[in-house]
Amino acid sequence: MPGTHRRCAGTDMTASDKNGQANPLGPYIGASLPRPDARRLLHGRGRYTDDIKLARTAHVVFIRSPYAHAAITTIDFARAADSPGVIRIVTGADVAALCSPWVGVLTHLKGLKSAPQYPLAMGRARWQGEPVVAVVAETRALAEDAAQLVEIDWDPLTAVTDAEAALAPGSPVIHPDLGDNLAYQREVDTGGVEEAFAGAHKVVEATFKTSRHTPVPLEPRSILADYNPAEQQLTVYQSTQVPYMMQWILAKHFGLKETRVRVIAPDVGGGFGTKIHIYGDEMTAVALSIMLGRPVKFVSDRLESFVTDFHARGHRVKARMAVSGAGDIIGIEMDDLYGIGPYSGYPRGSANEAKQVLNLVGGPYRNRIYRGRTRVVFENKNMYGQYRAVGHPVACAVTEGLVDLAASAIGMDPAEFRYRNYIDAEAYPYALVTGPVFEKLSQHQAHEKLLELMDYAALRQEQKALRERGIYRGIGLAAFVEMSNPSSATYGQGGASIASQDGCTMKLTATGGITCAVSINEIGQGATAVISQVAASAVGVSPDNIKVVIGDTDVTPYGGGNWGSRGTGIGGEAVFQAGKALQQNILTFVALLTENEASMLGIRDGNVIEILTGKTLMTLEDVARTAYFRGDQVPRHFTPELVVTRHFAQKAYDGICTNGIQGCYLEVDVETGFVRLLRHWVVDDCGTIINPLLVDEQIRGGVVQGIGGALFEECIYSAHGQLTNGSLIDYLVPMACEMPDIEVGHVSTPTATSELGAKGAGEAGTAGAPAAIMNAINDALKPFGAFVTEQPFTPEKILRALGKV
Amino acid sequence: MTNARDEFDLRLTVNNVEVARRVPARMHLADFLREELGLTGTHLGCEHGICGACTVRVNGEIVRGCLMLAIQADGAAVETVEGVSESGEIADLQEAFHQRNALQCGFCTPGMLLAAADLVKRDPLASRDQIREHMSGNFCRCTGYHSIVDAVEAVCRARTGDARGRT
Numbered sequence: 001m002p003g004t005h006r007r008c009a010g011t012d013m014t015a016s017d018k019n020g021q022a023n024p025l026g027p028y029i030g031a032s033l034p035r036p037d038a039r040r041l042l043h044g045r046g047r048y049t050d051d052i053k054l055a056r057t058a059h060v061v062f063i064r065s066p067y068a069h070a071a072i073t074t075i076d077f078a079r080a081a082d083s084p085g086v087i088r089i090v091t092g093a094d095v096a097a098l099c100s101p102w103v104g105v106l107t108h109l110k111g112l113k114s115a116p117q118y119p120l121a122m123g124r125a126r127w128q129g130e131p132v133v134a135v136v137a138e139t140r141a142l143a144e145d146a147a148q149l150v151e152i153d154w155d156p157l158t159a160v161t162d163a164e165a166a167l168a169p170g171s172p173v174i175h176p177d178l179g180d181n182l183a184y185q186r187e188v189d190t191g192g193v194e195e196a197f198a199g200a201h202k203v204v205e206a207t208f209k210t211s212r213h214t215p216v217p218l219e220p221r222s223i224l225a226d227y228n229p230a231e232q233q234l235t236v237y238q239s240t241q242v243p244y245m246m247q248w249i250l251a252k253h254f255g256l257k258e259t260r261v262r263v264i265a266p267d268v269g270g271g272f273g274t275k276i277h278i279y280g281d282e283m284t285a286v287a288l289s290i291m292l293g294r295p296v297k298f299v300s301d302r303l304e305s306f307v308t309d310f311h312a313r314g315h316r317v318k319a320r321m322a323v324s325g326a327g328d329i330i331g332i333e334m335d336d337l338y339g340i341g342p343y344s345g346y347p348r349g350s351a352n353e354a355k356q357v358l359n360l361v362g363g364p365y366r367n368r369i370y371r372g373r374t375r376v377v378f379e380n381k382n383m384y385g386q387y388r389a390v391g392h393p394v395a396c397a398v399t400e401g402l403v404d405l406a407a408s409a410i411g412m413d414p415a416e417f418r419y420r421n422y423i424d425a426e427a428y429p430y431a432l433v434t435g436p437v438f439e440k441l442s443q444h445q446a447h448e449k450l451l452e453l454m455d456y457a458a459l460r461q462e463q464k465a466l467r468e469r470g471i472y473r474g475i476g477l478a479a480f481v482e483m484s485n486p487s488s489a490t491y492g493q494g495g496a497s498i499a500s501q502d503g504c505t506m507k508l509t510a511t512g513g514i515t516c517a518v519s520i521n522e523i524g525q526g527a528t529a530v531i532s533q534v535a536a537s538a539v540g541v542s543p544d545n546i547k548v549v550i551g552d553t554d555v556t557p558y559g560g561g562n563w564g565s566r567g568t569g570i571g572g573e574a575v576f577q578a579g580k581a582l583q584q585n586i587l588t589f590v591a592l593l594t595e596n597e598a599s600m601l602g603i604r605d606g607n608v609i610e611i612l613t614g615k616t617l618m619t620l621e622d623v624a625r626t627a628y629f630r631g632d633q634v635p636r637h638f639t640p641e642l643v644v645t646r647h648f649a650q651k652a653y654d655g656i657c658t659n660g661i662q663g664c665y666l667e668v669d670v671e672t673g674f675v676r677l678l679r680h681w682v683v684d685d686c687g688t689i690i691n692p693l694l695v696d697e698q699i700r701g702g703v704v705q706g707i708g709g710a711l712f713e714e715c716i717y718s719a720h721g722q723l724t725n726g727s728l729i730d731y732l733v734p735m736a737c738e739m740p741d742i743e744v745g746h747v748s749t750p751t752a753t754s755e756l757g758a759k760g761a762g763e764a765g766t767a768g769a770p771a772a773i774m775n776a777i778n779d780a781l782k783p784f785g786a787f788v789t790e791q792p793f794t795p796e797k798i799l800r801a802l803g804k805v
Numbered sequence: 806m807t808n809a810r811d812e813f814d815l816r817l818t819v820n821n822v823e824v825a826r827r828v829p830a831r832m833h834l835a836d837f838l839r840e841e842l843g844l845t846g847t848h849l850g851c852e853h854g855i856c857g858a859c860t861v862r863v864n865g866e867i868v869r870g871c872l873m874l875a876i877q878a879d880g881a882a883v884e885t886v887e888g889v890s891e892s893g894e895i896a897d898l899q900e901a902f903h904q905r906n907a908l909q910c911g912f913c914t915p916g917m918l919l920a921a922a923d924l925v926k927r928d929p930l931a932s933r934d935q936i937r938e939h940m941s942g943n944f945c946r947c948t949g950y951h952s953i954v955d956a957v958e959a960v961c962r963a964r965t966g967d968a969r970g971r972t
Contacts (some may be wrong), residue, residue, distance in 0.1 A: 038903050038908060041914050048848070053843075215946075218946050699949075700950075738941075
């Protein structure tokens with residue numbers, strides 16, 4: 001309960017600062033250190049894209065389609081062009097002359113189709129919010145004034161707004177050239193499904209819905225494009241998670257030399273997947289900078305964000321599960337359907353949710369009889385794509401919802417039911433029937449730890465006692481799996497130029513400091529802290545001596561950036577290997593200078609020492625000074641290499657699967673339908689933990705985003721394709737007063753695919769929370785025989801389930 | 806009737822420094838601070854008064870910088886995160902936030918700190934529930950709020966020299 005706050009119990013498994021044992025990977029691996037870069041943010045000294053001011057910056061605003069589907073008959077901007085401060089007004093064709101269109105397909109998602117998409121609509125708008133006209137002026141306010149004066153004649157067309165209806169014969173087709181509205185379909189059938197269901201002791205089934213929602217990073221999408229025609233150099237400051245992906249795409253679509261495109265990600269105010277996609281308004285800002293030869297800034301306002309930031313998670317899944325009398329899952333069947341936007345997103349496609357839902361329904365359980373189908377449908381709604389924990393919350397809600405139904409059907413406690421059905425601990429590596437391979441999960445351990453943290457048995461007793469007094473509390477569990485550390489299987493193998501590897505260049509500075517230039521970047525998740533702790537551990541210095549340089553394609557090695565819970569697992573390993581290599585080079589040099597064997601030397605606290613005696617031979621400053629300033633003291637045929645670069649890519653599996661389990665305790669007011677969250681627990685296994693402080697709050701933040709989807713968040717579209725709640729007033733997000741204290745525990749199963757052993761932690765919370773909430777609500781409603789499966793679980797839906805409205 | 810573009814003279818103090826500017830009637834206070842004075846610690850997350858990222862202090866009260874016009878602050882004393890950082894007033898809150906990782910991307914943080922400063926000054930005996938209630942005008946999308954509540958609670962307790970809050 002709030003007010004009886006307890007410290008996390010599980011972090012001591014890896015935190016060397018807590019249990020006093022040295023971590024073999026180095027002294028700062030597992031240390032709960034405050035983030036070195038957080039202080040400037042705490043002093044209001046961050047530098048986000050909109051904080052950057054360049055001389056002669058012009059500001060662009062957009063006129064967007066008010067219709068979900070409409071032909072653009074005429075555009076008249078004569079009056080707008082005369083408005084004070086206006087510099088240029090452009091339409092689709094003007095921008096298309098500079099920027100080639102894109103098609104959001106991945107070749108390894110066979111059959112995924114989409115149509116060419118232009119930065120500004122060309123003759124026809126296909127969703128409410130699609131940019132149509134761009135107005136550039138001396139200030140944003142003047143641009144907005146002028147935008148009011150642009151007159152557009154529209155010819156509204158029938159909007160396709162229901163995924164089911166979009167596939168029905170006779171439905172309007174959004175892109176006639178594509179034949180129909182089906183963007184992608186995949187089926188899996190292991191065989192034996194009919195037999196399993198026919199022979200089952202019980203069959204449970206339900207239709208689950210997850211709502212279309214939007215990530216809402218607090219800093220809106222922002223870009224400042226600065227084209228210098230004299231050098232043909234494009235410099236882009238952008239709130240992005242993926243500088244190198246942006247560099248490649250800007251060069252390709254604007255026909256620029258890649259070496260003349262520099263992308264800088266300054267402080268980024270949250271991403272969650274929003275900032276890994278290509279947006280027409282941002283591409284238009286770049287086009288305008290090229291046209292005008294001066295900087296052009298675009299900062300989305302919150303109303304624009306709602307209708308343009310990629311949406312996600314709006315699935316309808318019909319599913320059923322067969323279970324034996326003993327309580328074993330013996331078959332699962334499911335049919336998934338969801339509507340994307342009018343195009344598949346670029347460059348990552350909009351079918352990855354389909355892939356994950358199809359692959360991961362069945363989660364951490366050993367059942368091998370499975371039939372599934374997923375269909376992805378074009379709709380005249382906002383663009384749609386990857387958002388934190390892509391598809392996982394959907395797969396988890398379906399699986400865990402069925403699991404609770406099955407346990408209930410055979411009269412078994414849901415915790416016990418899960419435990420007996422987990423994949424055998426000895427079965428790893430374990431290939432799913434759908435293809436992916438789990439390297440190693442720790443589901444039994446995580447489960448045991450969670451029940452202990454929750455004091456599950458006591459909670460059940462409390463629940464029972466309160467129920468007799470008319471207080472309806474529910475306990476919900478949700479076991480989850482979460483893919484992280486992706487290989488090139490996610491994008492590169494599908495033809496997208498998105499790196500799955502990352503690199504680190506590490507340098508010994510003249511005073512014995514270490515700089516690390518790394519291709520992952522900071523969106524608040526703690527990349528800077530991870531880099532400094534890993535580098536400090538690998539080299540043998542204090543984290544204070546590490547300077548981290550990130551977010552600039554002119555400066556860092558090549559790499560993938562931040563998506564798919566890959567920063568620590570992939571980028572961290574590159575840093576670790578670079579640190580070890582730099583240490584080795586330093587020791588080789590010092591061994592030569594001091595007539596020692598390098599293998600007898602080490603670096604501790606910034607000093608090169610003899611391992612046996614602990615005696616300091618040289619400080620790192622001495623080493624650097626000798627190398628850089630006193631060439632006369634360096635043996636003539638030896639060149640000290642005090643800058644090294646190392647890269648890392650995870651190649652053994654499509655991704656490294658993390659796992660865990662969540663528990664939720666809540667109370668339902670059966671008169672009002674309101675849900676009060678009392679406590680939430682997570683046990684997560686993300687392998688080696690670099691910094692428990694960061695991991696714990698990442699997981700909590702993920703849980704809260706999952707709770708948002710479960711209880712509040714939904715982009716509500718009218719039948720005509722109008723987003724009816726596109727503001728923070730109407731679209732509810734979780735605030736502090738509604739959220740519970742969240743206790744986090746850990747089990748640590750390092751991945752063997754890297755020396756560091758770290759897996760991702762950014763998405764686990766989001767993957768499991770909605771299912772835990774759903775199961776807890778249904779547990780609370782059990783005495784009434786009421787049941788909910790459609791997120792968000794609003795008071796209205798709960799009252800309807802109770803038959804009270 | 807006043808035209809939105811009409812300009813007015815504005816005099817006020819910002820972080821104890823006297824400032825005089827001529828500003829359009831329609832310019833809100835957060836834009837004034839950011840665009841005219843370069844005080845970019847005040848952030849804009851929604852510009853419709855929900856997210857709290859633009860929270861600043863006007864004559865001692867916390868307000869939404871996006872919901873107040875700059876000219877409404879004529880003659881007022883305005884304080885921003887830069888000012889209360891420099892004065893040391895929120896040093897303990899900043900340290901507590903830092904130690905507990907009560908921020909990730911940092912975009913909500915200046916507003917969070919000003920909202921928290923208001924609470925620790927007025928009601929340092931606040932319970933965890935009351936802290937959550939008070940901080941509920943400030944949206945954080947990154948953390949789970951838990952660490953923010955921890956940090957504010959720690960400062961409340963430290964300021965009262967008491968290990969316990971209200972229960």
